[in-house]
Amino acid sequence: MSQKVHTDRIAALEMAQIAADQDLAQFARAGGAAVFHNYCSQCHGAGATGAKGYPNLQDDDWLWGGTAEDIRQTIAHGIRFADDEDTRLSEMPAFGRDEILGRGEIAAVADHVLSLSGQAGANEAGRAIFADNCAACHGENGEGTQEPGAPNLADAIWFYDGDRDTVIATITNSRAGVMPAWAHRLSEAQIKQVALFVHDLGGGE
Ligand code: HEC
Ligand code: HEC
Structure with missing residues (x-):
């Protein structure tokens, strides 16, 4: 043919x-x-x-x-x-830039995120912040959901690096990658x- x-x-x-x-x-x-x-x-x-x-x-x-x-x-x-x-279209809010969360809250929720892949110990305050602000997109246990394009946060595969500073920067400013x-x-x-x-x-x- x-x-x-x-x-x-x-x-x-x-x-x-x-x-x-x-x-x-x-x-x-x-x-x-x-x-x-x-x-x-x-x-x-x-x-x-x-x-x-x-x-x-x-x-x-x-x-x-x-x-x-x-x-x-x-x-x-x-x-x-x-x-x-x-x-x-969906976009992660810029939790720090838009003053949704304070710096201490962002650090706590970052530690909770890192704990999901065993990179930090449990952080109870961070867990509660996650449930209220993040779980709707990333899933209760950080497993990710595809409808909003929200990555799995528990698998130690990072889209933007998994060190604490990078995770804090992502939560503070969001990323909104464009393809x-x-x-x-x-x-x-x-x-x-x-x-x-x-x-x-x-x-x-
Ligand atoms: C409206 C949906 C939504 C909410 C709510 C949300 N996110 Fe996200 N998140 C995303 C999307 C979409 C991405 C993909 C990054 C991109 O390209 O913008 C992402 C990316 C991330 C990343 C980067 C992961 C990687 O692999 O590098 C981290 C960390 C993260 N989110 C943490 C959080 C935390 C913590 C909260 C709550 C304080 C939160 N997100 C709330 C949608 C959301
Ligand atoms: C200018 C840079 C750029 C080019 C060129 C580009 N992409 Fe992408 N692509 C991206 C970015 C950035 C993302 C992630 C966006 C996000 O969700 O935050 C992406 C995401 C994707 C995804 C979604 C992955 C997933 O996990 O769901 C697919 C599939 C993809 N690209 C395929 C392609 C193919 C095929 C081409 C060529 C025809 C292409 N891309 C060209 C930047 C690019």
Whole structure:
């Protein structure tokens, strides 16, 4: 089959249908690897292992969902990207800058966060602050929830580093990482190909 026949089919099919067709999926993954190299590796790394502030796409820790369709949606519409109305939007409050919590409270809740991955001892005051201010997004035990893109805080995998100063800075100022939307720059088939490529790197759900 010609290249165009394949890309037309990819553009027309759902992610699950592409994945279920062995030949088509193989073609899509190869094309997706090329797209990744050209458009994604400058932020996520040539091996897709990420860097500080840029998530590792190889592991099974997903901020916004790890099914092939979730990944396609993230790539097509981006994250907190101003020019796409379907972009992923939720944002962590800047608890210090916006004076929601005082410095002592932020230090206590940071210690509670670090205790979740065994990096600090229990902090009862911090636990209570967490339940009131953080659990709605990060989960009662810090396990994370995908709807608001809130990372797991208990797995010792850090998006922005796990030392106490960095955790305090994140809680104080928030981060609100931005990922561009690709729907305006890549074809539908290219987006699906790179979504399948990312999904199949190892950690797709
Ligand atoms: C300019 C830098 C940049 C480029 C280029 C970029 N990304 Fe991202 N990407 C990010 C950032 C930052 C995040 C995390 C945003 C957040 O949630 O805070 C992200 C998140 C993601 C996620 C969500 C991961 C998760 O855990 O849910 C996926 C999937 C992704 N990128 C794929 C891609 C693909 C595929 C490309 C190329 C088409 C790409 N990215 C290009 C910066 C970038
Ligand atoms: C509205 C949802 C929301 C609430 C409430 C929230 N967060 Fe977050 N949090 C997020 C999101 C989304 C991120 C991802 C970072 C980004 O790109 O902005 C994050 C990231 C983090 C990180 C960085 C994790 C890493 O892997 O580097 C820490 C630490 C954190 N939050 C702690 C807290 C604490 C402590 C509270 C309560 C005081 C809290 N968060 C409340 C949504 C939330």
